[in-house]
Amino acid sequence: MRVALLPGDGIGPEVIAEARRVLDALGLDLTYEEALVGGAAYKATGHPLPSDTLEVAKRADAILFGAVGDPDCDALERHLRPEQAILGLRKELTLFANLRPAKLFPELADASALRPEVAGQIDMVIVRELNGDVYFGEKGMRKTTDGKREGYDVMSYDEDEVRRIARVGFETARARKGRLCSVDKANVLETSQLWRDVVIETAAEYPEIALSHMYVDNAAMQLVRNPGQFDVIVTGNLFGDILSDQASMCAGSIGMLPSASLDANQKGLYEPIHGSAPDIAGQGKANPLATILSAAMLLRYSLAQPQAADRIEAAVARALAAGARSPDLGGTMSTNQMGDAVLAALT
CATH class of the missing domain: 3.40.718.10 (Isopropylmalate Dehydrogenase)
Known part of the structure; x- marks a missing residue:
């Protein structure tokens, strides 16, 4: 099962790293291929969606996407801005159906x-x-x-x-x-x-x-x-x-909601619905739960692993019930600590 990892900009690499840790803990036979996208890709290659990245996405059975958006690129012509990468992937891969579940975890009622x-x-x-x-x-x-x-x-x-x-x-x-x-x-x-x-x-x-x-x-x-x-x-x-x-x-926080963008054959791109949040990038403040839950959707829809998806979703619920809270949820736990809490609940 081939998974393309496209971390992107801002907090994208941080939240993708935590989701990969959770996927790895499941013991599935996953092969990863990582590529540049968004502002990071533009700075390295001159284009937000390089042909090499598009090929990686086409080869994969599913794509786990972080976020794109870089203030350094705001003055570029529109077709070169980081956000064009996600639009390009949707078009080139015919990802026409976006599924965004919204459900309140009972433990987060006070965050809504x-x-x-x-x-x-x-x-x-x-x-x-x-x-x-x-x-x-x-x-x-x-x-x-x-x-x-x-x-x-x-x-x-x-x-x-x-x-x-x-x-x-x-x-x-x-x-x-x-x-x-x-x-x-x-x-x-x-x-x-x-x-x-x-x-x-x-x-x-x-x-x-x-x-x-x-x-x-x-x-x-x-x-x-x-x-x-x-x-x-x-x-x-x-x-x-x-x-x-x-x-x-x-439902509590934009840092909690995953999404799936699917083609007619259930191949999909999975991403948190939040943006790149450049103001907190690199500070360990990002909530990785939306990306971890996106990884669960990836397993459920594209890789036909519903039991593994259930395990991730249950682990997130247990971590929240045990008090895991990132700053957006009123807590102080770092991105890595939130990942640790899900891993502990998973095992």
């Missing part, structure tokens, strides 16, 4: 921005489309007829793209509680009207799934008002990006 009785309801998966929307649409800067600067970004989906991600949403709901909420902005956007139409058409293939629809602004409100109403949310690239980050703070 919500009241404990509300936060305790959170147990959902956000299914986000990754290969379309404004992220990949035509974009640029131009001049208006009166000479003013104007930026533009084109949002678009075709029906096949919507149907493909809708089926992932329905299948995810089928494996959970059987409820799917499709989030759009069909009262304003033609793109969203097509989205809603195609999701409704696709629902005929899944008569056992309870389908509902919600505008994105209402969905954002409902996430903090009544998160327990959601089982699975399926939505587009832009809305999914925003809602999944909001859900992370409802």
Whole structure:
């Protein structure tokens, strides 16, 4: 089983190192291949996603990704910025389905921005489309007829793209509680009207799934008002990006949530949803649990090792129950100490 390790920038190398320690402790037959990505790759090769890194990713059965983002690269042309690496990997590997589970560990109820009785309801998966929307649409800067600067970004989906991600949403709901909420902005956007139409058409293939629809602004409100109403949310690239980050703070910390980006054959890229956090890089303050939980998702979805995934998730829960807390969770434990706590709970 070949795993590509792409640590990236900022705290990426620190959290990837802890996840690898946990994977190694499972005694599985894993082979690792590490490569540069993001700002680190640009500084070494002149490009955030070098061809060698892309080949490493293509050879692997699964990819464990840290984070990209480097303030030193902020002035570069857009196509050379570190963040283009993750967009490039999604496009080149056809990673169209992003799964972001959000569930509150009971021990972290006091870390949520919500009241404990509300936060305790959170147990959902956000299914986000990754290969379309404004992220990949035509974009640029131009001049208006009166000479003013104007930026533009084109949002678009075709029906096949919507149907493909809708089926992932329905299948995810089928494996959970059987409820799917499709989030759009069909009262304003033609793109969203097509989205809603195609999701409704696709629902005929899944008569056992309870389908509902919600505008994105209402969905954002409902996430903090009544998160327990959601089982699975399926939505587009832009809305999914925003809602999944909001859900992370409802669940306690952005340092706790993993994610999986999958192709049609379950090959995936797994990463914590947090960024590179350059302000704390190298200080041992980063919470590695989201990356460790991403490694569990890697085992479950791409490597067909559900029991090993269960062991990791149970170990994280036991470590938290025993009081393991990094600074983002109100504690003082270092990145390495948090890894030690999970390893101790694993054995």
